[in-house]
Amino acid sequence: MASGQGRVLELAVLGSLHETPLHGYELRKRLNALLGMFRAFSYGSLYPCLRSLLARGLIAEEQPASTTIVGGRSKIVYKLTAEGKERLQDLLTQAGPSAWEDESFGVHFAFFRHTEAEVRLRILEGRRSRLEERLDAVRTALARTRERLDSYTLELQRHGLESVEREVRWLNELIATERRASEEPGRDTTSTDE
Amino acid sequence: MASGQGRVLELAVLGSLHETPLHGYELRKRLNALLGMFRAFSYGSLYPCLRSLLARGLIAEEQPASTTIVGGRSKIVYKLTAEGKERLQDLLTQAGPSAWEDESFGVHFAFFRHTEAEVRLRILEGRRSRLEERLDAVRTALARTRERLDSYTLELQRHGLESVEREVRWLNELIATERRASEEPGRDTTSTDE
DNA sequence: GCGTCGATGTATCGAGCCGATACATCCCGA
DNA sequence: TCGGGATGTATCGGCTCGATACATCGACGC
Incomplete structure (x- = not known):
């Protein structure tokens, strides 16, 4: 268990590499463009994560291949291995609290395209109850102390x-859409796999 | 420099204790009610922070005072020292990036009541440009890759x-309000100190 | 040709912070 | 009376970030 390595970043990396092989610098740029509004991964976590994934055989270095040896600028391109794809499918199937907390929800959502409809729905609903819990807690606390608070x-x-x-409300709409799509006879949005 | 201890939590603790002395458990509850929607501090950071503040003489343990020795339930009540108040004023005066990043802005805002009008304005504006930067970055990235993205x-x-x-937009309104208040002749919202 | 500046690129380190956990007491209702 | 839930203090492992270091590349002026 020495790795751990924060499932979120792992999912983000695996998911990105599923589209196309990438090297660290470019990977980070894509991730931060993809999730720009929600979080920003740093090299301090990205490189250790890549190392861990490499050690576990989930990703592999791609040979420069005779074609790409132009500059010789050191660049380490990673690609998903078969095990990596399995692991990715695994992570995409998990619909637990780790999927709908603040830091991870965005990442899971970003890869919904590769997620089964049922799992999508459970994550969306989990996220919604998480937020409603928080709403309740704050509203309760607020009711008890309203007078004492300043305007700021x-x-x-x-x-x-x-x-x-x-x-x-946004989640409600998404959930409704998902429900409609899954009940609709003709179309199936799930598109089994890639 | 062995302390460091994350200025954000430090500000939050000092600011809370400025209102009234508190013990750890209650302090955490207040903080998480105050900032419920934005962040949640854990004991793993709170207690080390309290220890550090105590060691630096910014807070002190309050004697149970003969009146409060009812149960004897161990409870450590902390209060702000004179140095602590100075330090708090110091932190409240700082209007740097550390005041308007995601994690810290909420805390700074929560104590705006004790912040000078000028500093408030600079923090609000700093926060706004920070967000606009991010907006630009994401919009640019989005424009370059729009076709390739799936609907999720x-x-x-x-x-x-x-x-x-x-x-x-929210910040814009707040800034406008601040400007109006500071230019208005009669009223002064700053209320010099407590 | 030459310097240099900004983007590209890999990598690490210190330090902060969280989640989980442990442990103890108090109080209330079944 | 007994158990569970709130109150309360405290620590540990491990993840993550910000700062930093170092190196190369391409483009620009001169």
Whole structure:
């Protein structure tokens, strides 16, 4: 168990490499463009993660192949191995708290294309109850202390509450869409695999 | 420099204790109610922080005082020292990137009541440019890869973009309000100190 | 030709922070 | 009376970030 390595980053890397082989620098750029609004991975976590994945045989270095030896600029291109693809499918199938917490939800969502419809639905719903829990907690706390709060604190609470409420509405729409798509006779959005 | 201890948590603790003395458990509850929507501090960072603050003389243990010795339940109540108040004023005056990043902005905002009007304005504006930077980056990246993206990724981007745009509009309103208040002749919102 | 500046690229280190966990006490209801 | 849930303090392993170091490449002016 010495690796651990934070399932989120692992999923993000595996998922990205599933599309096309990449080297570290480019991988980071893609990831941060993909998730730009939610999080930003740093080299300090990316490189250790790549090393761990390499050691576990989930990714492999791609030979420069006679064609690409132009400059000779050192560049290590990684690609997914068969085991890596299995592991990716595994991670994509997991619909637990680790899929709908703040830091991980975005990453899971970003790869929904490769996720089964049923799992998508469970993650969406899990995310929604997570947010509703938080909403309840804050609303309760707020009700007990409303008088004592100054206008800035109040405004912060109001803004936070509103943002989360909006995300819940967003999730509601997504869930409805998913339900409609899965019940619809003709079309199947799942597109079995790649 | 052995302490460091993450200025954000330090500010949060000092700011909370400025209102009233508290013990760890209660402190955490207040903090997480105050910032519920944005972050949640854990004991794993809170207690080390308290220890560090104690060692630096910024907070002190409060004697149970003859009145409160009812149960005898071990409980360590901390209060701000004079040095602690100075340090708090110091932290509240800092308007640097450390004040408007994702993790810290909420905390700074929560204590705006104790912050000078000028500093408030600079933090608000700093936060806004930070978000606008991010907006630019993502929009640029999006424009270059739009065709290649599946509908889920696109939806994620759209939602993220929209959320950040909303926060920018919120900041715009706050900034306008601040400006109006500071230019207004009669009222002064700053309320010099406690 | 020559310097240099910014983007590309790999990599590590210190330090902060979280989640899980352990342990103890108090109080309330079945 | 007994167990569970809130209160309360505390630590540990391990992940992650920000800063930093180092090297090469291409383009630009001069």
